[in-house]
Amino acid sequence: MTSIQKTVFVLIACVALVLGLTVNKVLNGKGEADPAELLDAGIVMLQKSRSMPALQLTDQEGQPQRLDELKGKWTLVFFGYTFCPDICPTTLAELRQLHGDLPAEAREQLRVVMVSVDPHRDTPAQLKQYLGYFDAGFIGLTGEPAQIQEAANALGIPYIPGDSSQENYTVDHSGNLALLDPSGEQRGFIRSPLRVQKLQAQLAQLLTRP
Template sequence: MQKLMIVLAAVIAAAIGVASYQLWPKAEPEALVYQPPRAPAPFQLQSTESPDAINNQALKGQWTLLFTGYTFCPDICPTTMSDLKNALPNLQQHTDTPVKVWMISVDPKRDSMERLKEYTGYFGDAFVGIRAEHPQLFPFVRDLGLMYSVPEEGEENYLVNHSAAIILVNPDGNRIAIFNADHQAGKIPVVDMEQLKRDFAIIAG
C-alpha cells in the first residue's frame, strides 16, 4: 500500500509539473516577428561566395542575417560587422544549422566584388558580400523593408544613407524577423546585440 501511495504521489507530481510548464508564459521575442514568415521576391545578385549569380535558393539551408552597408561606411557598418562577429558563436550554440551574415552593399559604384570579398573576409568565413547594380539592388532592398540613398551622378566622395536594421531569414529562405536599430542621441544607430541573441535563441529554438 505504501509503495502504491509513493507511485501515485510521483505520478501526480509529474502531472502537476507538466501542467505548470504548459501554463507558464513562454518568452516572446522583442523583435518584430513575421507571422507567417515572408518569402523574398525573386532576385538575382552577385555574391562573394559564388562565381555565378545567386537567387533565392542561396538563402536556404542556413540562418541568414541580412543588413545593408558598404565598405566606405565610417561607422554603422564596421560596428555592426564587429558586433555580429562577436555574437555569432552565441547564435550558433542555439542551432545545428549554419548561421551566416549577408552584407548587402548599397554602393555598387565603389564596392567591386574584389573589394567586398576582402572586406567581408576580414570578419570570417560566415560573412558574405552581396552586390548588384541599382536596377536589381533597389527592388531587393525595398522588398526586405529596408532603404538606401543613391548618390548624385558624378559624385566621387559621398556617404550613403541606409537602414541599420538587420533582417533574419530562416533555413526555408523566408524572412522571419527584423531587428530595428536602437536610435539614441549622440550614438551610432545599431542593433542591440544582446536582444538579438535572446530573440534568436527563442526563434531558432
C-alpha cells in the same frame, strides 16, 4: 487532515499543475520564445513570413546568388557598403562578435549576408576584401542598382542611393537586419543598434529549436 496528508496533497497538486502546463504547451505548440524577450533583444517577428523575389545578385566570389535561394540555414541580411564610415564597420564587428559567441550548434545554423547599397564601388573583389577584415565566412552580394533597390524593398530595409557623381559620397541606409529562416522566407527583423548579449541568448534558442 493530518500534516502528512496535507503534504502529500500539496505535492500532488504541484505535480498536476506542472503536468497540466506541459501538456498545454505541447498541445498548443508553445515551443516558441517569449515575444517580450525577443523584443527586448531587438528581434521583431512577422505575423506572416514573406517570400523572397527571384533576384539574381553576385557574391564576393563573382558567382551568381539568387535571393530566394538563401536556404538551409537561418540568415541575417544587412544592407551596407564598404566605404561606410560608421554604421557598417560597427555592425559587422558586432555581428562577428555575435557569430563567434554563439554555441557551435547554433553557429552552424547561421549565415551573415551583406547586400551592398553602393554597387557603383562595391565590386565582388572589394566586398571580399572588406568582409575578410571581419569574418571570412560572411557573404557579400552586389548587383545592378535596380536589383538592390528591389531586394531592399522586398525585405523592408530602406536606403537612399548615394550621388555617385560626387567624390567620397555616402549612402543613407538603415542598420536593421532582416531575418530569414531555413526555408528562405523572411521571418522578422533585428533592430539597430544591436544588443549583442541579449541577441546572442535569444538567437541561440531560435536557431536550434526543432
